[in-house]
Amino acid sequence: xxxxxxxxxxxxxxxxxxxxxxxxxxxxxxxxxxxxxxxxxxxxxxxxxxxxxxxxxxxxxxxxxxxxxxxxxxxxxxxxxxxxxxxxxxxxxxxxxxxxxxxxxxxxxxxxxxxxxxxxxxxxxxxxxxxxxxxxxxxxxxxxxxxxxxxxxxxxxxxxxxxxxxxxxxxxxxxxxxxxxxxxxxxxxxxxxxxxxxxxxxxxxxxxxxxxxxxxxxxxxxxxxxxxxxxxxxxxxxxxxxxxxxxxxxxxxxxxxxxxxxxxxxxxxxxxxxxxxxxxxxxxxxxxxxxxxxxxxxxxxxxxxxxxxxxxxxxxxxxxxxxxxxxxxxxxxxxxxxxxxxxxxxxxxxxxxxxxxxxxxxxxxxxxxxxxxxxxxxxxxxxxxxxxxxxxxxxxxxxxxxxxxxxxxxxxxxxxxxxxxxxxxxxxxxxxxxxxxxxxxxxxxxxxxxxxxxxxxxxxxxxxxxxxxxxxxx
Numbered sequence: 351x352x353x354x355x356x357x358x359x360x361x362x363x364x365x366x367x368x369x370x371x372x373x374x375x376x377x378x379x380x381x382x383x384x385x386x387x388x389x390x391x392x393x394x395x396x397x398x399x400x401x402x403x404x405x406x407x408x409x410x411x412x413x414x415x416x417x418x419x420x421x422x423x424x425x426x427x428x429x430x431x432x433x434x435x436x437x438x439x440x441x442x443x444x445x446x447x448x449x450x451x452x453x454x455x456x457x458x459x460x461x462x463x464x465x466x467x468x469x470x471x472x473x474x475x476x477x478x479x480x481x482x483x484x485x486x487x488x489x490x491x492x493x494x495x496x497x498x499x500x501x502x503x504x505x506x507x508x509x510x511x512x513x514x515x516x517x518x519x520x521x522x523x524x525x526x527x528x529x530x531x532x533x534x535x536x537x538x539x540x541x542x543x544x545x546x547x548x549x550x551x552x553x554x555x556x557x558x559x560x561x562x563x564x565x566x567x568x569x570x571x572x573x574x575x576x577x578x579x580x581x582x583x584x585x586x587x588x589x590x591x592x593x594x595x596x597x598x599x600x601x602x603x604x605x606x607x608x609x610x611x612x613x614x615x616x617x618x619x620x621x622x623x624x625x626x627x628x629x630x631x632x633x634x635x636x637x638x639x640x641x642x643x644x645x646x647x648x649x650x651x652x653x654x655x656x657x658x659x660x661x662x663x664x665x666x667x668x669x670x671x672x673x674x675x676x677x678x679x680x681x682x683x684x685x686x687x688x689x690x691x692x693x694x695x696x697x698x699x700x701x702x703x704x705x706x707x708x709x710x711x712x713x714x715x716x717x718x719x720x721x722x723x724x725x726x727x728x729x730x731x732x733x734x735x736x737x738x739x740x741x742x743x744x745x746x747x748x749x750x751x752x753x754x755x756x757x758x759x760x761x762x763x764x765x766x767x768x769x770x771x772x773x774x775x776x777x778x779x780x781x782x783x784x785x786x787x788x789x790x791x792x793x794x795x796x797x798x799x800x801x802x803x804x805x806x807x808x809x810x811x812x813x814x815x816x817x818x819x820x821x822x823x824x
Contacts, residue, residue: 415442420803423705423810424747427451427735436719438727441807447728448721449706449735453743453759455719456736460707461764464716465729466500471711473726496769497648497708504765510637511645511769514626520772522620523562527777530557531784539788542821543795545814547662550785552578555657555777559650562773564609564622572601577654598650602643610639623649653770659703659811660778664694665785666801666815667701669794671749678751679786693751694778698760699737700749705810707731707762733759734810789819 411434412426413419419426430437435452450459459465496508534554538544556577560570576594609625617629627642637645668675674693681689710729715722723729737758738746744755761768768774785792795816802813 411437411439414439415805417802417805420805421801423734424738427732427738430732431735431739436721436723438721445728447709447730448718448723450718450729450731451735451739452719453736453739453741456731456733456759457763459710459718459729459731460759460762460766462716462718463501464713465710466713467498467504467708467710467766468500469498469709469711471713471726472728473711473724496645496766497652501765506635507637507641507645508765508769510630510635511627513630514623515649515769517772519562519623519626520776523558523773524776524780526561527554527558527780528784530554530561531780532788535784535788539822543816543818545816546665546785547658547812547815550781551658551661551665551815554661554781555654555774558657558773558777559653562623563646563649564624565605569601573598573650577650595647595651598647599643602646603639606639606642606646649770653773655809655811656703656768656770657774657777659809660694660698660774661781662812662815663701663703663810664697664778664782665792665817666794666812667697667749668782668786669792669817670798674749674751675786678782679790682783682786689751690779690783692754692756694775694782695756695758695760696749696751696753697778699743699753699756699758701810702733702737702758702760703809703811704760705732705734705806706808707733707759708808730807731759733762788822789817792817792819794818 412429414423414426430449430451435450435455437449437451438446439449440446450456496504496511499507531554534550538549544550553574556574557570560573565573576598579591579594606624606628609622610628613625613628617626621629624642624646627637627645630637668678678689678693707730710731712723712725712727712729714725717723718729737743737760740746742757743753761771761774795818801815804811804813
C-alpha cells in the first residue's frame with residue numbers, strides 16, 4: 351500500500367495556506383528486480399561512471415507544488431516528461447529529490463533493487479529527519495512495515511501478512527462494504543445534497559478497515575478522528591499527525607494484547623485481520639507484536655486515504671465526463687459488471703489516488719532515464735505522470751472507461767505492489783455503483799475552479815466534493 355501524503359509543503363500566499371501537509375510500487379532491458387552485478391547499471395550503463403545527461407530544458411521548468419499545481423498537475427508533468435523526465439528538484443520541505451515521470455523509467459524504478467525503501471539510506475538523514483516518512487512513526491516504534499523495509503525482511507513480512515490478508519478474506523467482506531455504503535448514502539439521500547468527501551468517501555474506508563482489522567464498533571469513531579487529523583490542514587499538521595500516530599499506536603498495542611490473550615487454537619470463519627496477523631506463521635516464525643502493530647497501522651494509515659481519493663477523484667471524473675458516466679450507469683442497470691471493473695482501473699489511471707509513489711533511496715550510484723543518480727539520493731516516482739505517458743497510453747488525457755490496454759501503475763509494480771489493492775477495488779466499485787444507482791441524477795454543486803485539492807506530496811484528493819441530486823427515501 352502506498353503511504354499517506356506526508357512530507358510536502360505547498361507554496362501559497364493566502365492566510366489559510368498550510369505550511370506543510372500530510373495528505374495524505376522492458377523489453378530488451380536487464381531485469382531490474384535481479385541482484386545487481388558489480389559495476390553494471392540498467393541498459394548497460396556503468397554505475398558511478400559519467401553518463402550523458404538529459405538535454406537541457408528549452409524553457410524554464412513549470413512551478414511545482416503551488417495551489418494551482420495541486421489543482422491540475424498534468425500540464426507540468428507533461429512538460430517534465432518531454433524535457434526533464436528524471437528531474438531533480440527541491441521540495442518545499444527542503445529535501446531534494448529526483449522526480450521520475452516517464453512510464454518505462456517509472457516502471458523500472460518501482461522494481462529496481464538498488465532503490466531502497468529504508469530511510470536509513472538517505473544521504474541527508476540529519477537534514478531530512480522527520481521529512482521523508484510518516485510523522486511520528488519512528489518514535490512510536492512503527493517503522494517495521496512493508497513501506498519501509500527491503501528484502502529479505504520485506505519478503506518475510508509480506509509472506510506472513512499475505513497469509514492473513516487473503517483474497518478470500520477480502521471477498522467475504524463484500525456484504526459488509528455494501529452495508530456500510532448503503533447506510534452512509536441513506537444518511538444524506540433525503541436531503542438532496544451532500545459533501546461526498548466528508549459524508550461518504552472518508553468514513554466508508556475507515557469503518558471498513560476497522561471492521562476488517564477487528565476494531566470494536568464502540569472504538570471506531572476514535573480511529574475516524576485520528577484518521578481525520580492525518581489528512582487535515584491547518585497550523586503544524588505534522589505535529590498533529592504525530593500525536594494521532596502515538597494515540598493509534600497505544601490503542602493498537604492494547605488491542606493486540608487483548609486479542610492475543612483470547613486467541614483460540616483454531617481460527618473462526620469470520621476471524622478478524624489482527625487475529626489473523628497474530629496467528630500467521632511460516633515454518634514456525636510469527637510476526638512480533640511490534641510488527642503486528644506496524645502492519646495494522648499501515649493498513650489503516652495508507653489504506654484508507656487511497657480509497658477516499660479513489661472514490662472522490664473517481665466520482666468527480668465521472669461528473670466531469672457525462673458521456674462516460676451515462677455509459678457506466680447503463681451498464682450497471684443492465685447488470686454488466688465488466689465495465690465497472692475496467693472503469694475503476696481507468697479512473698485509477700486517469701486521476702488516481704496516489705500521485706507519487708512513496709520514498710525510495712539510491713543504495714549506490716546508478717543511471718535512470720539517462721540521469722546519474724548518486725548514492726543516497728531520494729527518488730520519487732510520479733505515478734500520475736507515468737500513467738498519462740502518451741508513449742504508453744493512447745490519448746492519455748481522455749477518460750475511456752472501456753480502455754483494456756491499461757497496465758497503469760496506480761497501485762505500484764514489483765515487490766511493493768499494493769497489498770490492499772483488492773480491498774480498495776472492492777470499495778471503489780461498490781461505492782461508485784451504489785452512488786450511480788441510488789442517486790442517478792447526481793451532479794456537481796460547485797464550479798470546478800472553486801474546488802480545493804489537498805496539497806500533499808504522495809496522495810491526490812479533493813478537500814470536499816459538494817453534490818446535488820433528487821432527494822430519495824432510504
